[in-house]
Amino acid sequence: MQRAYLPHYTADDYAQWKGDWELLDGIPIAMSPAPIFDHQYVNGTIFRHLDEQLEHCHRCRVAQEVDWRVHNDTVVRPDTVVICYPPQDYLTKRPELVIEVLSPSTARMDETTKLELYQTEGVPYYMIVDPKKLMAKAYLLHQGRYIKIDDFINGRCPLKIGDCEFEFDFDLVFNRVRKAMH
Numbered sequence: 001m002q003r004a005y006l007p008h009y010t011a012d013d014y015a016q017w018k019g020d021w022e023l024l025d026g027i028p029i030a031m032s033p034a035p036i037f038d039h040q041y042v043n044g045t046i047f048r049h050l051d052e053q054l055e056h057c058h059r060c061r062v063a064q065e066v067d068w069r070v071h072n073d074t075v076v077r078p079d080t081v082v083i084c085y086p087p088q089d090y091l092t093k094r095p096e097l098v099i100e101v102l103s104p105s106t107a108r109m110d111e112t113t114k115l116e117l118y119q120t121e122g123v124p125y126y127m128i129v130d131p132k133k134l135m136a137k138a139y140l141l142h143q144g145r146y147i148k149i150d151d152f153i154n155g156r157c158p159l160k161i162g163d164c165e166f167e168f169d170f171d172l173v174f175n176r177v178r179k180a181m182h
Contacts, residue, residue, distance in 0.1 A: 006026075010073055020034070020077075023073060023074055024074055025074060026073040039101050041131075043101045045173050045176050047064050049168070049172060049176075054166070060162055060164055062082050063081050063087070064079060065078075066081065066087070068094075069092055070117065079100050084096055096123070097126075098126050099127045099129060100127070101131055102130050119145065124141045125159060126146060134153065134178065135151060138152060
């Protein structure tokens with residue numbers, strides 16, 4: 001079916017829907033089934049670590065599962081974000097860091113479509129975390145394109161978000177997950 005014949009939805013339409021959805025270029029994307037326990041636990045551990053790293057910053061905030069209205073026809077819900085501005089009910093400006101934890105149903109979209117979207121929207125850092133392998137791909141926006149910082153199964157990734165400089169400690173995060181899961 002050609003795209004011209006598909007319905008084109010807006011953020012106002014999206015706001016009326018029940019269930020978990022994202023909206024990409026006017027096309028609804030179902031976010032079900034709900035993420036499995038491993039996905040949620042890894043995401044919670046990431047949130048905890050970032051929140052601890054930024055606890056003394058009065059500008060930066062860490063959030064999970066919050067809608068970002070990118071455009072009138074694009075609304076995404078990243079797993080974890082760091083923002084450096086006071087939010088409204090949903091995000092209307094780009095985050096400084098977006099982290100997506102892979103799920104079998106969304107992995108391809110996180111690794112392609114969302115990577116391209118976040119790059120186009122100027123998100124400075126993007127991380128894709130595999131909760132099964134406990135591995136992360138970290139990207140830095142450089143001259144409008146993402147360059148891979150590295151693949152992390154351990155180690156530290158330096159981040160500069162707003163006025164805050166810190167290291168994302170994959171050893172700490174992944175060891176917390178390993179300890180809790182085994």
